[in-house]
Amino acid sequence: MKRPLTIRLCEPRGFCAGVDRAIQIVVLALKRFGAPVYVRHEIVHNRFVVEGLEAKGAVFVEELDEIPAEHRMQPVVFSAHGVPKSVPADAEARNLFYLDATCPLVSKVHKQAMRHQRLGRHVVLIGHAGHPEVIGTMGQLEPGAVSLIETVEDADRYEPADSENLGYVTQTTLSVDDTAGVIARLQERFPNLSAPAADSICYATTNRQEAVKHAAPGCDLFLIVGAPNSSNSKRLVEVAEKAGARKSLLVQRASEIDWDNLGDISVVGLSAGASAPEVIVNEIIAAFKSRFDATVDLAVTAEENEHFLVNRELRDVELTNQDMAFVNG
The missing domain is CATH 3.40.1010.20 (4-hydroxy-3-methylbut-2-enyl diphosphate reductase, catalytic domain)
Known part of the structure; x- marks a missing residue:
């Protein structure tokens, strides 16, 4: 029994809507342009999804120089986590056709970091070292313009050059409670620390x-x-x-x-x-x-109905029911 x-x-x-959009971009690109469609890094962090896209004709590469010259007119998709500004610049230098699948909420963090800099603030990024989203966010600004803080202990040790002009943003996928502790410690040490225009955690x-x-x-x-x-x-x-x-x-x-x-x-x-x-x-x-x-x-505990539009080049491509079943997981 x-x-x-x-x-x-x-x-x-x-x-989430950002992951759904990123997967949809790869599937739509395959339907519009045919295989192969190249994807820089994992489109999202899930082997089941990656292997499913590979079966449809997606080819995953770590860097753009892995794309054969004879395929440079095939699309290359940038992952949902976002990329440094140097990556699309490299794609343009190589005459590659790229589609950016960066989650709009990650792009929002990029814009918040750039806004801090525009207002004369050094950017403090709360996140995990080595994560693709963190690499992408730090890569929106020139080297040295962003300081990465991972823990409350990091916040205790942090000694900025100008403590009066700081602005923070966060990785979108952090623990809400843990991040609140890091922010509180930074605010305690640096009372003039400026918050982003909107919450960074998605x-x-x-x-x-x-x-x-x-x-x-x-x-x-x-x-x-x-x-x-x-x-x-x-x-x-x-x-x-x-x-x-x-x-x-x-x-x-x-x-x-x-x-x-x-x-x-x-x-x-x-x-x-x-x-x-x-x-x-x-x-x-x-x-x-x-x-x-x-x-x-x-x-x-909540109902989600967010939906993010795909790239303009793909909006008139129709998905079959089978395609939609894959995109929706």
């Missing part, structure tokens, strides 16, 4: 964290579907544990769950990072139902 189990399924979860990051906070108390296990290099997914794991889940894990597929060592569980929380497709969430629910007498309870 199967043991009873409650799955608290967070909503919202999974694909609506999807905030909404997914709030849903996990709501669902986590009383969970024996909380699973977050996402990739190890997905910042927003890793933050959800941390949020679940801080909010009361006994244990929280990041998994990419149902096969990664250690089914033989789950222990005595009766309540499991489940959510997905902004680049994780719904098909994997369904796969994990099915895997639990095959082993437990599982019921699914929705933990709903």
